[in-house]
Amino acid sequence: MVKVATISGYKPFELGVFGQNHPAVPYIKKAICNSLQVMLDEGLEWVLISGQLGTELWAAEVVYDLRAGEYSDLKLAVTTPFLDQEVSWSEPNKEWYESVLLEADFIDSVTHKPYEKPWQFRLKNKFLVEKSDALLLFYDTEKEGSPKFLYDTARNYKEKYDYDIRLIQFDDLQTLVEEEHWE
Known part of the structure; x- marks a missing residue:
């Protein structure tokens, strides 16, 4: 049973997606939605993200x-790796992030200090995995990127504990595009 799911994946620049109006965004969100609906049928109550741009904020919107x-009882927790992670982001990205935080049910930081070193990201990955029953990750092993670190953390955790890892891959998005084309 999946009560808490961490959702993460690629950042926009890793996908060549610049702007919310990019044609790939609705397909990414549809893939997330489809996966979440399966998890909701399995008892999902909470979605956990770290507030990263891209997949995580799209997941929050979903x-x-x-x-x-x-699914009015579904809850969202945003647990950032450190305080003020958005400090160097562009104004539109800060506004997007703030709009997500406004509706979140829980907001906190893993380390209650500003960015210091990469260990804060490793600690965040460990936290996201240990505090959830499943990981839904937009990640394709054929195209490495930042999600690889969370994926590796989850795979290592799965060796010792009952942990569910579900991937959204580029083939899944291609299938959604083709399905829409045939409709």
Whole structure:
């Protein structure tokens, strides 16, 4: 049973997605939504993200859409790796992030201090895995990127504990595009 799921994946620049109006965004969100609906049928109650740009904020928007419908009890926790992670982001990205935080049910930081060193990201990955029953990761092992670190943390954790890892891969997005084309 999946009560808490961590969702993460690629950042926009890793996908060549610059802006919320990029044609790939609705397909990414649809893939997240489809996966979340399966988990909701399995008892999902909480979605956990770290507030990264890209997959995580798109996932938050999907959670809010689902919440506005038949899944009004679904909750979102944003646990950042450190304080003020958005300090160097562009204004539009800061506004996007703030809009997600406004509706979150829980907000905290793993380390209660500003960015110091990469260990804070490693600690965040460990926290996200240990505090969830499953990882839904937009990651394709054929295209390495920042999600690899969380994926490796989850795989190592899975060797010792019952932990569910579910991937959204580029083939899944291609299937959604083709399905829409045929409709």
